[in-house]
């Protein structure tokens with residue numbers, strides 16, 4: 001039976017709805033094993049580079065940094081601004097992002113003795129505050145670093161999440177506030193790093209493969225029984 005989550009009365013209903021969505025996505029797509037990085041430092045650099053650009057472009061930039069053997073705090077700090085910009089050019093906004101990378105590495109060196117694990121040892125709230133105080137790090141980047149780098153339970157919201165949740169009737173608009181969507185999930189699911197890790201990755205996978213922006217592929221979609229968008233005949 002199709003449901004309208006906005007009309008569900010109790011938080012038990014919302015919780016069950018979210019678990020159903022998660023389970024259906026997990027059964028259909030399988031575990032996504034995010035984040036695709038060899039080290040935690042690479043993960044953090046990838047998250048900073050990923051702003052406003054596709055993951056394929058980020059991969060090319062990371063590959064350039066590895067090839068130049070500078071994918072480390074000292075490597076980045078000792079590389080000239082021009083050279084660093086050139087290497088990360090595939091990730092777009094390269095002058096600005098080169099500056100951000102250097103600022104972040106300087107911050108790690110100055111405040112945490114170049115030890116990422118010391119930063120990650122902070123509790124979630126302090127870690128989030130510290131990350132958000134860095135220029136150019138917004139909610140999505142900070143939360144990605146907390147979830148996939150520090151491996152602490154926080155739900156990451158992005159434009160895919162907003163699209164899917166809107167189509168499922170979980171939010172009233174794709175312009176819903178980041179923290180409202182995050183709270184909706186975190187107040188209704190167990191605070192479990194594995195679930196949040198897979199849930200975000202599965203939402204991205206589903207939206208890239210099926211629930212596309214212009215023409216969602218609704219036929220045989222694993223979420224069709226829960227989808228307001230489909231039941232309203234908007235596909």
Ligand code: SF4
Pocket residue numbers: 167210211212216217218219221222223224227228229230235
């Ligand atoms: S049924 Fe269509 S609109 Fe709904 S979640 Fe699936 S692909 Fe997206």
